[in-house]
Amino acid sequence: MPEHAHDLIATMFKGARHPIFIKGEDYSYLFLSDQACKLTGVPFEELIGRTDYDFLPQSEADSVRAMDKHILETGEERLFEEEITSQDGTVHTLVTHKRRVTVPLGGRLTNLVIVEIDDVTELRNAETVLRASEEHHRSLIELHPQTPWVANARGEVIEIGPEWEQVSGRSVAAARGHGWADSVYPGDLFRVTGSWAEAVATKTRLDMEYRLLNGDGEYRWFRCRAAPRLDASGEVSRWYGLLEDVHDRQTAFEALIASERSLRQHRDDLEKIVETRTAEVKEKNSELARLLEQEREVNALQRRFVAMVSHEFRTPLTIIDAAAQRLARVKETPTQAYLVEKSMQIKGSVARMVELMESILAAGRLQTGVIEINRKSCSLAEIVQSCVKHRQEVCTSHRIHADLSGLPAETHLDPRAMERVFGNLLSNAIKYAPRAPDIYVRGWTDHETVHVSVRDTGIGIDEEDLARLFEPYFRAQSAAGIAGTGIGLNIVREIIGMHGGQISVASEVGQGSTFTVSLPLNNQNPEIREAA
Numbered sequence: 001m002p003e004h005a006h007d008l009i010a011t012m013f014k015g016a017r018h019p020i021f022i023k024g025e026d027y028s029y030l031f032l033s034d035q036a037c038k039l040t041g042v043p044f045e046e047l048i049g050r051t052d053y054d055f056l057p058q059s060e061a062d063s064v065r066a067m068d069k070h071i072l073e074t075g076e077e078r079l080f081e082e083e084i085t086s087q088d089g090t091v092h093t094l095v096t097h098k099r100r101v102t103v104p105l106g107g108r109l110t111n112l113v114i115v116e117i118d119d120v121t122e123l124r125n126a127e128t129v130l131r132a133s134e135e136h137h138r139s140l141i142e143l144h145p146q147t148p149w150v151a152n153a154r155g156e157v158i159e160i161g162p163e164w165e166q167v168s169g170r171s172v173a174a175a176r177g178h179g180w181a182d183s184v185y186p187g188d189l190f191r192v193t194g195s196w197a198e199a200v201a202t203k204t205r206l207d208m209e210y211r212l213l214n215g216d217g218e219y220r221w222f223r224c225r226a227a228p229r230l231d232a233s234g235e236v237s238r239w240y241g242l243l244e245d246v247h248d249r250q251t252a253f254e255a256l257i258a259s260e261r262s263l264r265q266h267r268d269d270l271e272k273i274v275e276t277r278t279a280e281v282k283e284k285n286s287e288l289a290r291l292l293e294q295e296r297e298v299n300a301l302q303r304r305f306v307a308m309v310s311h312e313f314r315t316p317l318t319i320i321d322a323a324a325q326r327l328a329r330v331k332e333t334p335t336q337a338y339l340v341e342k343s344m345q346i347k348g349s350v351a352r353m354v355e356l357m358e359s360i361l362a363a364g365r366l367q368t369g370v371i372e373i374n375r376k377s378c379s380l381a382e383i384v385q386s387c388v389k390h391r392q393e394v395c396t397s398h399r400i401h402a403d404l405s406g407l408p409a410e411t412h413l414d415p416r417a418m419e420r421v422f423g424n425l426l427s428n429a430i431k432y433a434p435r436a437p438d439i440y441v442r443g444w445t446d447h448e449t450v451h452v453s454v455r456d457t458g459i460g461i462d463e464e465d466l467a468r469l470f471e472p473y474f475r476a477q478s479a480a481g482i483a484g485t486g487i488g489l490n491i492v493r494e495i496i497g498m499h500g501g502q503i504s505v506a507s508e509v510g511q512g513s514t515f516t517v518s519l520p521l522n523n524q525n526p527e528i529r530e531a532a
Helices: 003-013 034-040 058-074 121-143 163-168 179-183 186-202 247-329 336-368 380-394 415-431 463-468 488-498
Strands: 020-023 029-032 078-085 091-105 108-119 147-151 157-160 206-213 219-230 236-245 376-378 399-403 411-413 438-446 449-455 502-508 512-520
Touching: 020 034, 029 034, 034 108, 058 078, 058 091, 058 108, 091 121, 147 163, 157 179, 163 179, 163 206, 163 236, 179 186, 186 206, 186 219, 219 247, 247 336, 336 380, 376 380, 380 399, 380 415, 380 438, 380 449, 411 415, 415 438, 415 449, 415 488, 415 512, 488 502
Parallel strands: 399 438
Antiparallel strands: 020 029, 020 108, 078 091, 091 108, 147 157, 147 236, 206 219, 219 236, 376 411, 438 449, 449 512, 502 512
16 A cells, blocks of 8 residues: 555544454455554554454454455445454454445555444443343342332333232233232222322332232232332332232231230130139128028027027926916815916916927928928918917907908918917917007908908017018017017918918017918919928
8 A cells, every 4th residue: 555545544544433444455454543453452563464364263264354355346335243352362242344445546446345343342241241130130030929010100000020920810911000900809909099099199108918819719918019219300200019928927917816816805704704703702701601600690599599498388387387286285175266267377388388399399390391281272261260269268368359351261271380370470469569458360352362460569579670580599679578489480481481472570669560471362282382
């Protein structure tokens, strides 16, 4: 190449940004830019006049020669990517542009091959690394249990991981936009869509849990998290999110909550049981204390009863003994009136002793449960009248006024038991009214009930003693100093109860007492009942 031509080309291409090679028709290098020399790693002086075979491997040189020949012969431009090995063995990836240029050299037109090279080795290496990184992260994402998704600024899903198909049993395409909402549990849908809309409107992160329908037709719990990506102006450009299956954790959490609830309930139940048992123990202790106190009272009453019984027997025996001694000391023939007086004393004392014995025996039968009630059809008025007559004979100090016209002709009851009832009531009326000689007995019928009352105007009973009046061995305060065993009214109540009836008392201290017996009128069942 003439020197002036070389200088011209050097002026034009020597400092070019990209490597530039110029070859002649014999394929030898006529010119190389500074970047071309740097690329090949061979000084400019060593390349001028030499060919590719002088510094390239045979196979690469053959390929380059064939391309250059084709371009010189046809004038076709070629733009292609190739790999060239430099002198030091470094492989470069080049984007090469080759074209034929015809210029006058040495007085004739000469064809030259202009080679412009862009060294993209670093770019391709970076792309390779990027692809490897993408593959790496894609593999990680595919293996990750969470499902990634991307939404646009309006909150419409534009991308979602392939795991969605396994999660929901629906295609990825069906989830785009707002199609994912079709898989949300209906009970969660309003909350989910509302929270997502609020996050999109306020550009704030989203973190919530809800249920999704899977391909098996079952709902599973998922945790959904999303964060916005903002551009330079602060506007949302994308939403990036993750969908995580937390069903097992949620189920375990619910089971834990249920277990804690059950334990709390069990604890509360135990506390109630303990409270109840404590109350029962206190109640039983109180009941035991009451029964113990009652037992003590009964023992005391029994002791008093024994003392009273001894006194009760001693009194009529003393009267009988005194009457007998007076009859024995009479030296003259006693008058009829005297004999009647003494015989009445003896008779009354004997009656008192018999009554006392009957009461004691009846009390014993009540305690052992062997007393019997033998009902039959009889006249209650006749039974009461007989008791009045007998009591009047042995006690001439009182007057008994009886009005029994209101009683029915017949009633089913035990005559002997009723005689004991009204005999006791009349005896008490006389005994507790020593200065009030009038006793009033009245009988009447009220619907299906027969009533008989015995009223005196004697000492009466204190109000606080009325509730315990029918307990065994109990004696009212107003009865102090008056003979009695405290078992008569208890026997009366039991007998009346066995007849299906009731006895009540109304009394006022100093005004007297009224005892009323009420019996069912139409009790036709003549069964035999034992005292319980």
